[in-house]
Amino acid sequence: MQTTTFALRRFIVENFLFGREDPPLGEDDSLLGRGIVDSTGVLELVAFIERTFGVDVLDHEIVPANLDSLASLTRFVEGKRRQRPVPG
């Protein structure tokens, strides 16, 4: 859980904030509300999640309820990983 949040935070800070958290990004802060992601940003975020956590994000899952804060992103990614069929 913490590693997931850590990886997501690092990606958001590096890729969207270019290293500056000012003020620091709170777990429940809205990424849209703080102007951190735009329409391309959402797609970048989805690509990062698929690449890093090995899950498929379905079209109907690309909604602010799943992706608009560190907390909701973490919940969403953890939930997807639990659904993932065990290999073999």
Added chain:
Amino acid sequence: MCGVAGIVPLDGRPADAATLARMIATLRHRGPDQTASVCRADAGLAHSRLAIIDVEGGAQPMANAEDTLLLTFNGEIFNYVELREELKARGCRFRTASDTEVLLHLYETEGDACVQRLNGQWAFALWDRRRRRLLMSRDRLGVRPLFYTVAGGALLFASEIKALLTCPGVSRDIDLAALDQAFTFWSPLAPRTMFAHIHALPPAHVLTVEHGVVAVRRYWQVDYSPSSTTERSEREHIEHALELLDDATRLRLRADVPVAAYLSGGLDSTLTAALARRAAGQRLRTFSITFDDPELDERTAQEAAARFLDVDHSSIHCTAADVAQVFPDVIRHTETPLLRTGPAPMYLLSRHVREAGFKVALTGEGADELFGGYDIFKELKVRLFCAADPASRRRPLLFRRLYPYLPRLQRQSDAYRAAFFDASVPAASDPLYSHRPRWRAAAKLRGFLSNDVRAALAGRDACADLIDTLPAAYAGWEPFAQASFLETTQLLPGYILASQGDRVGLAHGVETRFPFLDTRVVEFAAALPSRLKMRGLTEKYLLKRAAEGLVPTAVRERPKQPYRSPGVRAFFHPAAPDYVEELLSEREISRHGLFRPAAVAALVRKCRAGEVVGNSDEMALVGILSTQLFSHIFIQGSPSGVSGADDHVRAPALHR
């Protein structure tokens, strides 16, 4: 079109002829046909001329018969023929056929109120020797530029800032509040410029100097209050619009040299060209730009329009590499950072027009602001519609209809689209409601600013600066009118007519003329009810109806495509010019002191990797690169390439 410059001493010391000569020498691109100056102890005025009306007799600076008035004038007074007749009937005697002399006589008879009578695009300075008084003025919409500063005990003015920078004692200190504004609104808000001590005379203003006192005053304001003519029928409105546009175009064909037209493939320029073709009664020469990227290219519509109008058409092809190659020259002319590369292709277009033998071109600018063409107006309508019923699940589906040319936005879920546009936030009393989503996206650029710059800007809010400039009546207007006002008074003069208009046109001695910015058209359109500007989500409803039969159906009915040009891709390819890497390097970013090197490095990595780059990253990259160029050319270097006292390198001083 021309360049003007001048010196008016405030402390009794005589105007310096050598300084005046240096100033006007930097503006030769604006007026390559002739340069002249008149420098007396009480004032010095200079002029570089692009001869268009009365090629023989219209030389400037021009004095009146008694030699009590001296005028340097950039632009055109399109109703000069009518004014001349009126003045002759009142006993004025004319020595030339120029519009310049009309302005002199008009001032003689009406004083400062003369500006109210002018229908045109101008920036002028008039020295009244008897009253020892200067009058400067800019046209209502801000087509022609005029800058001034006070230094060395004198008021100095010029068409471009680079002329002022050649004068002794003029500071090059950068204005960080202007940078913040440019990064939010795409240009500093007049009277601010990128230089802390140099001011723009705002559109629709006059400036006077008398007894050593400089005073600036507004003489006109666009009025979006619904007028009493709203009871007219739709048919009457359409007929009236066409009549006005017809006459506005006819007046703008007045020239003693041939007049061409830009043809972008959109409704506005096609209608302008159609009216010009009809009024001129002869074949018209038209010009356009084409791009490689099908998302940007409009050649199919351009060719359809050219065939339909039966004009002699040619285009220049602009590649991404071309944009990068000319970008430093473009910044040299715009004298301000840019968030978009749009001015670069326009710079290439004016060069092409000039090489084809033309120095005047009609264009369609102004129609989107005045007749309701921009997507931001549509966005506003849908946002208001959603905010009126936040529980509705169907209303946000309308966001699908916005920005059809932005594929990445189109791929979003409805929930995200609604969130991007603040669908659930009520307008309440926010005077900038219509533009908040746009300016919030731009404000992300602040994250790249260096710690020193951020500290200097602490507590500043560019949007609050803008709110301070709004007229009292604004609060009572409907949101559509408010949004139109913001576009007409801010983006239009600040960016479209300046960086993307005057400066890149005059870089090659090409004057652009705008029938939609005729005073009568502006006043008519501003007062139109918004239902005639946007019917449902159909933009420019009335104008489209007026264009029936004049513009091919394919052009009239095609979805609006805003003018866009290659961005990040222009600067990241194997053949990109060296300055890109150089100016974005950690060393140069640190040396100029405006941005955070680590953040710029991360952005450059992202762009270079060829990953999907979104709107805000694109604006950040273009904004940072153009600011580095701006700082390199103007703050730390020499803008004109002319060596002189100001040619030394200095660190930027920080100003709030």
